[in-house]
Amino acid sequence: MADTLSTERVDQHGNGRRRQGVDKVVFGVAAGLALVFLLYGSLDSEGFGETGGTALSWITTNFGWFFVLTSGAFLLFSVFLAATRYGNIKLGADDSVPEFSTFSWVSMMFATGMGIGLMFYGVAEPLTHLNTPPMGMAEPGSEEAAHLAMEYTFFHWGFHPWSMYAVIGLAIAYFAYRKGNGNLISAAFRPLLGDRVDGPAGRGIDILAILATLFGSATSLGLGALQITGGLANVFDNEGYGTTAAALVIAVLTLCFVISAVSGVDKGIKWLSNANAIAAGLLVFFLFVVGPTVFILSTFTESIGGYLTHLPTMSFRTGVFGGSEWLNGWTIFYWAWWVSWTPFVGMFIARISKGRTIRQFVVFVIAVPSLVSFVWFSILGGAAFDLQLNEGKDMAALVESGLESTLFDTLRSFPLSSVTVVLAVFLIAIFFITGADSASIVMGMLSENGAEEPKRGLVVFWGVATGAVATVLLFADGLSALQTGVIIIGFPFLIVLIGLCVSLWKSLREETFESTLRDPLRKVVVATKHGDGTRSGS
Template sequence: MDHVKVGRLGPFPRVSKPVFLSSAILIIAFIIFGAFFNELASVVFGQAKAFISIRFGWFFIMVVNLAVVMSIYLIFSRYGDIRLGHQMEKPEYKLISWIGMLFSAGIGIGLLYWGTAEPLYHFMAPPLGEGETVASAKLAMNISFLHYGIHVWAIYGMVALALAYFHYRRGLPLSIRSTLYPLLGQRIYGRWGHTVDTLAVFGTMFGVVTTLGLGVLQINSGLESLFGIPNNITVQIVLIAVITALAGLSLLMGLDKGIKRLSDINIFLTIVLLSFVIILGPTQFIFNSFVENIGNYLHQVVPLALWTESYEGQENWQSSWTIFYWAWWISWSPFVGVFVARISRGRTIREFILGVLLIPVTILFLWFTAFGGSAVHMELMAAVSPDIASPGLVEAVQADTGSAIFKLMETYPFTQAATALIIVMIVLWFVTSSDSASFVIDMLTSGGDTNPPKVQRLFWAGTEGVIAAILLAAGGLGALQAAAIVSGFPFAIVMLVMMYALLRGLSRDRLVLYRNQQWFVTEESAEHNSANEFRDEHLLKGPPKVTKSD
């Protein structure tokens, strides 16, 4: 089997030179442009965002919905029993650790930034109908669920599944290029493969940087609330430097000791904070509305997911919200996909998709109901009853989106302790997102090496911090959104081709179940060593030899 050629490049001991150099040149050019032409960069980012989101918003919507359709098909298809690895293999990580790493990589800071703010924003200024009404409250929860629901995890799941399948079943490198093998064949080791991996690095970098920028904005809001520290760009750049250094320390500890351990802590703190809000908040309302919100979401998910504003005569809302989200998640998907594939060996396709789709979504829906739903409920009660004073949550969102969750905590006891816990959680999400992304980018730029050199990971972690600082200086939240949309568009095209290639690959992997012996055999084209190793290790010990066929 061919491999991606890797070698030393200056201080970096093991890189794929075409991918590493192309990615580094593109990213450094972006850094120079943003740093030395700040005002021009802000204008260019805004124009690029407007052009792509308005002209190609329909394309993002189509790709995301196709990912959902394909996920549902694979769950019920004959391919669901195929295991990502040898057919007798057990999962590498226990379910709790797997969920923790999956959740940390997949959402992270965005959960804390938007969990309270987004429902409040849509309640205050809905895209349809009047604001601050019962109807706008329900619509606000539906839209928030759409942006963080099964569509998000279908994007992640399809990219991760394609990577895991071609790596663990076909013995190809754990790299985006491998997912196109059924279409490109050996050409994945040439310029086409280099191009695809470079696009993945570019998308990953700016998707993650968007999240890191949001995290720093919110940390600064929390520190201002807790200690009176000024909320300005200088403080934010200092925060980026400090937290990037922490991410570097986590990287040096490796996957199991660093990322896995921090992910486990994140899950524990998430449960603590969620329990705090549910128990000391409007508990009955949270559980009642959680059930109703799921019902409303399932009833409206298809029309909302296919809504393009074509009859409203304007497309400004979609470009700032749904299209931004789809582009953001797609730009994140190479990073999350590679990382989730790396931790998912041994799971069946059905188990993998069900886990990726349902487990994080259930937690997210409860989170949005507890934080955003409670905030909307408080404002709604204040609006309809003159005896109830408004907690000022809508005004907080209007003034500073990242401050919404801290303003909500002012309505709870132990405000300072809760605020401090949220800041710690944001820092930990920041660190796990940064070191996970650096780990993945280094894998992509080192030819799919699942244990790339640490010095290269540190280089990419530092680069993420520099770009986040430049984007914040060049336009704040608007520049972050523009970067996500621009970087997500080319990879949306790759993702569409990837899903087709996965179906092509699965069609050549026929699973035969010997029920009496409870034994599985994979009948493949045997183009790669992994298939041969599987037959050598298991087939001769098990049922009769299966005749190969094309």
């Protein structure tokens, strides 16, 4: 029955009539715009930086409130779906089963969604907030500043970003695997746009998704390259390497993730994600054991309580009464960064989540990675806090010398640092390769009408383009240019996310909820009602 229903849905919604092969319009326009950007950034880096700065200032000044409001709405929408009867709906036919084990599933979504950022900001963000408290709300280096630092770090890496991934992943998986609309972001708009999703409107959405993915992954590649050069300088006791060295690192990483991407999800990405999870677990566990264990546990406990207590206030603070500059540089940047990542993270999570229920999806996509992030920052950030607050080490000076080296300088303060620093550099590289090859595959899928296994040439093209964009941004203005680019491209895609939520809600309300009869508890109730143990409501 389920297979027949699935086939009918495919036919009903026109998936069988979808174009096959490369969509020359989507690929051509997206590639052309990327080329224009590369040429502009390469030939006139100064003008490029000024234009980007002007656009960034306009967006953050006039629409910072929009990022704040919508990010909170995504979280509330996700929780609502999981907590109500809609949570029983499967992302696929009613008898479909998950393709990957829970461990591999969580490992892949976590490594793809945040891995490289956690390595870069694991020590850097808590330390920065400790010594430059958010919006000047505490005395630098004080106990109150420490509380604020961890609470805002949890805020930036917790429920809100993962809820953004959840809403887009849910929409794509639901319409692709349950409704048979096709594995494209534009396909999820069929309830709103009808057959227009197969025309210019749908193609425009997919083009925007490609560009958002390109800039989001390029920003991560740039951050990863900066941190790897910082790690290499630490390993070889060098004062530091310049932008040229970072560009060389980008070239090497690009080659690695392209090779991984063309090997497919079942091989390269799955293996790398599992290796990531194990290696990262070993690193933080070692630091937890040899570091200030009790201090770390206390930091985690207090920070969780503070985060949950102040979550409503933090969620809707716009800085209108002061602190807008800090919010623009941190919170708005993060929200835009996560938004720019949603196309490829959402499509990738959807790709590996077929057979899960909406409730399983929301819980595992939002709660589990958030909890892991909290533990991560409590261990890395807590160890750095202890060095400054209790051991008297000048960690503020490390922050001022460069965010990319704070992790390694912290590891140097504990035993076996020569091993842990090398492991950290390895993790940064692998985390990025995992995320970037996922992005390359997704851009290939978007260019090829949602094909789950896009042509290798497309994957290679977008992988190389990602490396090229990251290099241009680094040479333009380093970290500032990376942040500017991601906010500018994240803003228009925020509108797409809102549309996805509306489309998903419209379609979910039309569900008959026959699938709830397949719930084991429901079977018993129905069978008892009919007095026949063989009747289960099917």
